[in-house]
Structure formats: C-alpha cells, structure tokens
Amino acid sequence: MARGTGKVAKSDIVTFNKKKFRFSDWFAEKVIKSVAFLSIAIVILIFVFVFREAFPIFRMDKKVAASSELMVQESYGGSDSGSTEKVADNQVGNSNKTQTPGDSPSSTLLSKTWMPVSDNPRYGMLPLFLGTLKVTLIALLFAAPLSILAAIYTSMFAKPRIREVIKPVIELLAGFPSVVIGFFALMVLASVFQNIFGYASRLNSFVGGIAMGLAAIPIIYTLTEDALTAVPKTFTEASLGLGASRRQTAFYVVLPAAVPGIFAAVVLGLGRIFGETMIALMATGNAAMISMNPFDSVRTLSATIGAEMAEVVFGDTHYNVLFLIGSLLFIFTFALNALAEFYFKNMVIRKYQSKK
Amino acid sequence: MNEIKVKVKDLSLWYGTNHALKSISMDIPEKMVTAFIGPSGCGKSTFLRTLNRMNDLIDNVTIDGEVCIDNINIYDKDIDVVNLRKKVGMIFQKSNPFAKSVYDNIAFGPRINGISQKSILDEIVERSLKQAAIWDEVKDRLFNSALSLSGGQQQRICIARSLAVNPEIILMDEPASALDPISTAKIEELIHELKKEYTIIIVTHNMQQAARTSDLTALFYMGDLIEMNRTEVIFSNPAKKQTEDYISGRFG
Amino acid sequence: MNRNLKDTIVEGITGVSVLLIIFIIVSILAITIVGGWPKLNWTFLSEFPKDGMTKGGIFPAIIGTAVMTIIMAVAAVPFGVITAVYLAEYASEKSVVAKTIRFAVKTLAVVPSIIFGLFGLGFFIGFIGKNMDGLLNGGVLKWGQPNILWASFTMALLTLPVVIVSVEEAIRTIPREMREASLALGATKWQTIKSVVLPGSISGILTGTILAVSRGAGEVAPILFTGAAYFLSTLPHSLNDQFMSLGYHIYIMSTQSSDVDATLPIQFATTLVLLLLTFSLNAVAVVLRYRIRKRAK
Numbered sequence: 001m002a003r004g005t006g007k008v009a010k011s012d013i014v015t016f017n018k019k020k021f022r023f024s025d026w027f028a029e030k031v032i033k034s035v036a037f038l039s040i041a042i043v044i045l046i047f048v049f050v051f052r053e054a055f056p057i058f059r060m061d062k063k064v065a066a067s068s069e070l071m072v073q074e075s076y077g078g079s080d081s082g083s084t085e086k087v088a089d090n091q092v093g094n095s096n097k098t099q100t101p102g103d104s105p106s107s108t109l110l111s112k113t114w115m116p117v118s119d120n121p122r123y124g125m126l127p128l129f130l131g132t133l134k135v136t137l138i139a140l141l142f143a144a145p146l147s148i149l150a151a152i153y154t155s156m157f158a159k160p161r162i163r164e165v166i167k168p169v170i171e172l173l174a175g176f177p178s179v180v181i182g183f184f185a186l187m188v189l190a191s192v193f194q195n196i197f198g199y200a201s202r203l204n205s206f207v208g209g210i211a212m213g214l215a216a217i218p219i220i221y222t223l224t225e226d227a228l229t230a231v232p233k234t235f236t237e238a239s240l241g242l243g244a245s246r247r248q249t250a251f252y253v254v255l256p257a258a259v260p261g262i263f264a265a266v267v268l269g270l271g272r273i274f275g276e277t278m279i280a281l282m283a284t285g286n287a288a289m290i291s292m293n294p295f296d297s298v299r300t301l302s303a304t305i306g307a308e309m310a311e312v313v314f315g316d317t318h319y320n321v322l323f324l325i326g327s328l329l330f331i332f333t334f335a336l337n338a339l340a341e342f343y344f345k346n347m348v349i350r351k352y353q354s355k356k
Numbered sequence: 357m358n359e360i361k362v363k364v365k366d367l368s369l370w371y372g373t374n375h376a377l378k379s380i381s382m383d384i385p386e387k388m389v390t391a392f393i394g395p396s397g398c399g400k401s402t403f404l405r406t407l408n409r410m411n412d413l414i415d416n417v418t419i420d421g422e423v424c425i426d427n428i429n430i431y432d433k434d435i436d437v438v439n440l441r442k443k444v445g446m447i448f449q450k451s452n453p454f455a456k457s458v459y460d461n462i463a464f465g466p467r468i469n470g471i472s473q474k475s476i477l478d479e480i481v482e483r484s485l486k487q488a489a490i491w492d493e494v495k496d497r498l499f500n501s502a503l504s505l506s507g508g509q510q511q512r513i514c515i516a517r518s519l520a521v522n523p524e525i526i527l528m529d530e531p532a533s534a535l536d537p538i539s540t541a542k543i544e545e546l547i548h549e550l551k552k553e554y555t556i557i558i559v560t561h562n563m564q565q566a567a568r569t570s571d572l573t574a575l576f577y578m579g580d581l582i583e584m585n586r587t588e589v590i591f592s593n594p595a596k597k598q599t600e601d602y603i604s605g606r607f608g
Numbered sequence: 609m610n611r612n613l614k615d616t617i618v619e620g621i622t623g624v625s626v627l628l629i630i631f632i633i634v635s636i637l638a639i640t641i642v643g644g645w646p647k648l649n650w651t652f653l654s655e656f657p658k659d660g661m662t663k664g665g666i667f668p669a670i671i672g673t674a675v676m677t678i679i680m681a682v683a684a685v686p687f688g689v690i691t692a693v694y695l696a697e698y699a700s701e702k703s704v705v706a707k708t709i710r711f712a713v714k715t716l717a718v719v720p721s722i723i724f725g726l727f728g729l730g731f732f733i734g735f736i737g738k739n740m741d742g743l744l745n746g747g748v749l750k751w752g753q754p755n756i757l758w759a760s761f762t763m764a765l766l767t768l769p770v771v772i773v774s775v776e777e778a779i780r781t782i783p784r785e786m787r788e789a790s791l792a793l794g795a796t797k798w799q800t801i802k803s804v805v806l807p808g809s810i811s812g813i814l815t816g817t818i819l820a821v822s823r824g825a826g827e828v829a830p831i832l833f834t835g836a837a838y839f840l841s842t843l844p845h846s847l848n849d850q851f852m853s854l855g856y857h858i859y860i861m862s863t864q865s866s867d868v869d870a871t872l873p874i875q876f877a878t879t880l881v882l883l884l885l886t887f888s889l890n891a892v893a894v895v896l897r898y899r900i901r902k903r904a905k
Contacts, residue, residue: 014522014794016439017428028798029698035687036694039712039772042765049730050723146625153622166626168894173633175890176883177826179855183862183879184636187643187872217629247615268718275720277829278855282863302722302829309729309833326726330719337718341711410788415700442794452785454804464803465793514789521793 050330053323056315057109109321114288114299116308116318123321127288131205131298132274135284138209138294139216139273144266146213147220154221155228156250167225174218182282185211190283199295201285206294208284212276216269223268227261228254260347264340271336275329277302301325361386361525361555362407367421369402369411376402378579379421384572389547389556391570391587393563394602398576400559401449404527407557408444409437425525442469445523449530451510453502453517458485458494461502461513465521480520488516489546508539515546526550528558532565544569563603567591575599637883644880647873653881661839661861662871666878671843672756672851673885676831677821679760679847680767685817687764688771689806692816695772696779697801717769721829728762728834729754750848757847759835766830767820774819774893778812778900779805815896822889826882828855838864854882 111124154166190207193199197206231254239249255262280286285297286307299307305322312319362384369377377399384390392400405411407423409430422429430440442465453461462481471477481498485491490512494505502513511531518526528547532540547556547569560566566573567587574584575598583590583599594600655665691709699706737751737758745751782805790800806813828836837850838860844851861875862868868875 014439014442016430016436016443017432017434019434019436020439022438022796022798025796025798028801032690032694032698035690036699036709038687039691039709039716039768042768043712043715045731046719046723046727049735050726053726053730053734146629149622149625150629153619153626157619157622158626166630169633170626170629172887172890173629175822175826175886176636177828177855177886179826179828179858180636180640180879180883183858183875184639186862187875188635188639214632221629245611245615247618248611251618271718271720275722277720277722277832278859282859302720305722305726306829306832309726314734323726323730326723330723333718333720333723334715337715338711341714408792410792413788413791415702438794438796441792446788446792448785448788448792450785452783452789454786454789455808464790464795468793468795468799468803517789518793 046330050323050326054320054327057317057320057324109324112290114304116321117311121318123318125301125321125325127290128299128301128304128325130290131284131288132300132302134292134294135205135209135212135280135298135300136270136273138206139211139213140266140270142210143213143216143269143273144220147217147265147269148224148262151221151224151228152250152255155225156246156254170221171218173214174222176215178215178276178278179282181211181214182279185214185279185283197295201287201295201297203283203285203297204295205284205298208280208298208300209294211279211283212273215276215279216272219272220265220269223265224258224262227258227265230261231257260344263347264344267336267340267344271333271340274336275302275333277306281306301329305329358385358387360384361425362557363422363424363427365422365424367403367406367419367423369399369406369420370418371414372416376579377406380581382574382581382584384555384557386555387551387553388571389551389558389569390572390574391566392557392559392574392576393561393566394576394582396561397578399579400574400576401529403576404529404557404559405446407525407527408441408446409435410446412437442521443523444525444527445518445521447511447514447518447526447528447531449533451507451514451534453505453510453513455501455503457499458502458505458513459498461517462520464517469521484516484520485513487519487550488512489542489549490516506539508535508542511535511539511543512546515543515550519550523554525555525557528556530559530561533561540565563591575602577602640876640880640883643873643876644878647877648880652874652877656841657839660866662865662867662874666854666857666874666881668840668843669852669854669857669878670881672836673825673854673882675844676756676760676763676835676851676853677824679757680763680824681817681821683761684764684767684771684820685813688768688816688820689775689813691768692772692775692779693801693805696776697797697805713769713772716765717773721766721827722832724762724766724830725832725834727765728758728830732758732761733834753848754833754835754850755848756835756844756851759831759851762830762834763824763827766827767824770820770823771813771816774816774897775809775812777897778809778815781812781900781903782808811896811900815893815900818889818893818896822886822893825889826855826886828853828859831856854878854885858882 108122108124110126111122112126113122113124114127115122115124150166150170154163154170158166185207186203189211190202193207193210194202199206235253235257236249239253240246244252280300280303284300284303286299286303287297288299288304289296291298305325308318309322312322360383364380364382364384367377367380368375380403392404394400402411406419407425407430411417411419419431421431423431425440425444428435454464456464459481462484463477466477466480471480482491485494490509493509494513497504502510505513515526515531532543535543544565547558550556551571558566558569570587572584573587573590575582575590577598582602583594583596585595590599591603594603652665653670654667656667658664691713695706695709699709733752733754737753740751741747741749786804786808787800790804791797795803831853835850836853836856840850840852858875858878861871861878865871865875
C-alpha cells in the first residue's frame, strides 16, 4: 500500500479515479517475473557452460592442425569435410604455434578407440556411441512393452479399487534412486542372469540395459496411463455400447487414439535411459569396445563422464572431450524433449480435433 | 426516487466473439435495491460483474461503453480497480469464506488496508457481524473456522466480511440460491436492513425474491435489457410482452 | 479364435506385465531389507567408517546427505515457489514467455543428472568459485574446488522442476472463488497471493519440498565431481568442505572398495538406509498430494 497504512475511517472516502502506485505489489510482481525467468536462464547457462568447456577441443585442433595432416586421413569414416577445410584454412596462420606431438584430439574423435589416458591419447567416441545405443535399445525393448502393457491393464481392465493400488505401487519405482537400482543390478541381477544365460563377463550391456529399463518403467508407464485415460470417455462408451469387448475397445479405439501420447512417453523414457549415469557406471562393465553381443561389456557416454571426470586435469584435452560428450548428451535429450513436447503434443491435439 | 449512483451507458461485452451484453444502458439509484432477473445465460450475472470490473480476471473479454459510479467512468484508463472494489463489494452465489477463523475472515479487508491495531479490528469485526445480523450466532466462536458454520451462516459471514471494508455498493450474485428457505428469509431480511445505508444490486432467478426484496427490477434476456422499472410496475403492469411472458412463467 | 478367449489372453498378458513390475519392485525391497537388516543398528548409524571403510558405520554419509539436501532445499524451494506463482497467477496461458518458461522447466526435468554435474563443475566451481577466489582470496584456492555448497546448488537446479510442478498443481486447486472473494474486498493481486493463495498451497509447497529432498538425497551423478568425497574423517564444518553422501557411499563401496565381498553387509545396510529415507519421504509426499487432489475434486 502506498498510503493506505492509516486508519480507514468512514469519512476517509476511498477514491478510485486515479491509479495508485502500490510499491509492494509493483515490487512483488517484478521479483516474481524475474525469478520466473531463472529457469530459462539456467537452461541457457547450462548450454553455455557445458559448451564452453567443450569448445577448446576445436581450438586445440587448429594448433595442431599442421601436425595432424596425416592423421586426418586416419580418422574414422571421414570427419565432416567442412571442418577439415576449416582446419586447412587455418593452417597457414597457426602453423608457427606450438605443436603437440601425437594426433590432434579432434581427429581421433570419430575413431574406434577410446583410450584417453595413454601416451598417445585417443578419444574415439564411436565405441561409446554404439555402446550407449546398444544399452538403450535393450533397455527400451524391455521397458517400453512392459510399461505399455501394464498401463493398458491399469486403465482398461483393472477395477477402480485395484487401479488405486497398482498406480502408486508402480510409481514407487520412480522414487528408487538410480544408485539403488544400480546396486541391485550389480549385486543381484548380474548373478541371476549369469546363472541363466551363462555368459562370461558378469557386468554387460544386457544387465545394464535391464536395470536402466527399470528406471524408465515408471516414466513410460505413468505417461502412457495418462495418455490412455485422456482419451475421451465418449469414445470408450460408444465402442462398448456397440457391443465391443473391453479388449476390442482397448485395441481398436483407445490405443490408436492414444498413440501420440504413448510415443511421447517412450521418447521421454528414452531420454531417461540415454542420460542415466549411475546404473551404467555400476552395471555395464564399462569396457569401451565395439560389439554386437548383448552379453559383452560396454561403456556408455554418460558413464564415461562419470567415471573419468574426477580424474582429469582441469582444462586438459581429456576434460574438454568429456564436456563435448556432455554437450552431445544435452543436445540429444533437449531434442527428445522438444520432440515429445511440440511434435507429439500437436499430434494429440490434432487427433482429437479431427474426430470432434 | 433517490439520486443516481450507477449510470450505465451503451455497455457491450464480448467473450471472444460471443456478444454477451448488447448495449445496456440503465440508471441505478442510491440506497435502494435493484434486482436483475432473467433466464440463465441472459447476461445478468455478467452484467453485475462489470460493475466492479470482476470480468477483468477473465481472459478474452472485451468491454465497450461506460459504467459511471458517482459520475466517474470505471472503465477509464486511469481507474484504480483495487480501490473501486473497496467501494463496490460483492457477494457470490456460492458462499466463499476463507479457510480461516470467523474473526480473520471479517478482519481480512481491514487488514489489507493496513489496520493492525487489535482494538480497532475488534470493533470492526463486531460492528460488521452485527450489521450482517449474525453476531449473536457467532460471538462465542469467533475463532472457530468459518467453514464449520452452516451454509446460510457462511453467506452472512461473507456479507459481514464485505461490510467490513465500508463499501457503498454491494453486488449480490444470487446470494440465496444455494440456501434453504429459512436462511433465504434471513438474507432477504438483511438486504432490507442494509439498503438503508448501502446501494444494493442483486441478481436472482427467483422472481418472488425479486418482488419481495427489490425496489427496482430489470429483466435481461439474451444479453439485452428488456425492461427496467419499479418492481411493482414490472410485476403488475409490465410495458413489454416479453416481460409479461417471463414473469408469468411462459419462458425461461 | 474365440472372442472371449482372446479377451482373456489379452487381459492375462497385460495383467502379468503389472505383476512382473510389482514383483521386481518387491524383490528390490525384499533383497535390500534381507541384506541390510542384520547390520542396521544404532552403532552403524552413529559411527564413522573404520579400517579403510571395511568396518564401522555411515554416520558422516547420513549427516552429509542431510546437510546437502537442506542447503539444496533452502536454495530450490523459494525459487520454485516463486516460479510456480508466476506460472499459475501472473502468466497468461498463451503468452510466449509463459510457454518458454514451461518448456525450460520441462527441459530441466529431463536433462540427464550427469549434465548438472558437468554444469556445476564448469559454472559453480570453474567460473563462480574461481572468480570468487580471484576477487576475495587473491587467487588462493578456496571456492574454486568441489564443496558441499556447490554440490547443494547443483542439486538445487536438478530438483527445481520438482518443486515448481508440485506447487503449481497445488495453487491451481485453489478455487477461483477464493481469489475473487479476496479481490472483491479490494485486495491487490499480491495481497491475494500472499494471504489467500500461498496459505492455501502450504501442503503443495511441503509436498514439493519433500519430493525434492527425496530426489536430492538419492541422486549421485550431480555430486560426483562437485563435492562428494570418498572418505572424510571429520564432518564438514564449513560450506567449502567436501562431504560424504549415502548414494555416493553405495557407489564407491560396491565398485571401488578394496574388498567388495567383505563389505557387502555395509553396502546393503547403506542401501537400506537410503531406500528407507527416500521411501518414507515419498510416502509422506504421496499422502499429502492425495489430499490436495481430493480437495481439487
């Protein structure tokens, strides 16, 4: 209140013909609006700072460009020609700078070897990429069908009272810290699976994948259940009214209507698996090798950051490369989130509108 | 007839593209009860809410025209809506006491106006509750939750709460529609008392209530003001066929 | 195939999926309890680790986790509540600003936790901390290294969306009539928020705080290189000390301990403590949230 702190006697007539400036309101609004921007600022800062620490890798590249001429050919699958040209452009200006012996770090980025700690460090991210892909695929193949089927049961078949129990119990899984799931995978799952499948390395992409799938189950389950419940009741009632069974209604009416929502659920689950660090660290074996065998060890992108960041020298090439991996992870999950948010949501909206 | 308190000129209101009020003009006299009647969806509540700019809270509303209170157009750019609402109180259809004690409910208005002295607050609370004819019923449980009272009592608490900020006009949006006949009678009695000091505008779809409580009655239909006149004229000798049809129950 | 048979099979398969998930949840719980219960006693909770962490308790890890989550909550809750108030009370649904903020909040909710760790390292330690040292300590390393403050702040960013979502949900259950009642009495918007909206959202704020604490207590990736320590012989006594945490303790004990098998009971018991902690916090939050949702109906 600007001046309203006095007594309001009956004679003190309140006038409204002029806008009053109320400091506390003005101030509160300014504070609230600025703080709300903080979320945007944090996202931008994450972008900036994670990239900033990754960036020197490309600068270093220029420094050693001269010495890396030969090595470029060695890089795997041809690093994109644009950057190679840039390197060439900068050679003249930079050729007199200090030259580091060995390969230029960026030229090894796409190679098949991840050997950051050696005399001739190699930062080939390919095995990490493929490893992440393999684990993610296993996790998704395990978690997505299981969660979607469970969600279908919960929303279509379960009696209301049973649903009231199932939902919170499955959502409890979301409250398990990933280090606990990782520990369970490391101590229990690994041994159980080894007994069943008889593979050699106890910790491998299969164990890791299943464990990471566990972390994704509550996300996919909850969002799928939401998507199924969001299908207008009139659809279901119309179908049941025509004499279709619950199963037929579920599969021919509700499920098709909820497809975009389920996709969004799977995409967000994928994001969770992709970025999961602790479970990967504890259950995948952490060997950076390229293999198609699900029972071989892998090293995922996020686990690499988790395992190596504590040991690197601040500002070192290895440090920069780990931040580069972080940048890639960030871009990827950001894109997945944007996809789920804008693309699938619009699909849902369009779907219901066209059926109105 | 008393002096004009509220003067409405060519007021139109749109919800998006829906023309909900069509060029309404009327004069509302001071210290009398004016009732708005009409079938649901006719615009009477919407119109009531334009009188203290409650519609500002709803997105997508466009308003054109003038509402002058004491000769000041409340839709002028420079109007202080907060102070306007102190002058124009409102009672809602569903009683809406805060989840606080009876005392804190009544003291809410004075407190936001910066009154914190206990003795003054006590005095305002007692005076308002007495004015709203509920003091005797709640004086022993001022510090119990207002939500523990009956519906009729809650509504009178809301009236007392609004009186505590010294309004000049009280808008009532179907204040008794959710209440039993006895509580309704009490509210109507209260309205009768309050009009000695306050200008009261009441929306109701209960025609008997309008006939019993109001001095003037206005009939709304589909966003138009059909007819407005002294209540006894509206109910005995309306000028328009539509009014006659409505009060005799032929539509709405 | 007979329609009824098909119905039964489908219902069966979907039902089995539910049972399988519940079975896994129960297994994790049961195995942790069976493995950890014998070791779980007062000595374990109140002692420091001993003999190269092969014996003793987890006292410093409990305290470290508690202190870290408290600092985290102090940092995250006010910002989360204010952002929720903005989204629910000030922003119009269609405004670009509100949509952008919402998208940013969702992004924060899905960014991998290890990225927060990287950010904490790059921003809090490498940028803020280093510059603080440069300005305040003449370049002597004090803030430019991992500590409990930076770890807590990093965790606060991660849990910010949790707070925002819970509080906004609670604010939205407050009936419009309550706001209208307040505004009709001549209260300003801020007075209405302060004396009607926020008091009505207390349980939502509490839920958000509890969920954030529960999440923060369990996360390890963000603190891997922003402040968590392998072993400390003393409790942290200033904000620039490192700290031990339950989750990190589980991780190092199970992967880097000198004798993993011998310390198995310690690992299980630590896991049980962490699980009990996050579990009971979540249970409280679930009950609170259930009550809020009931009010909304």
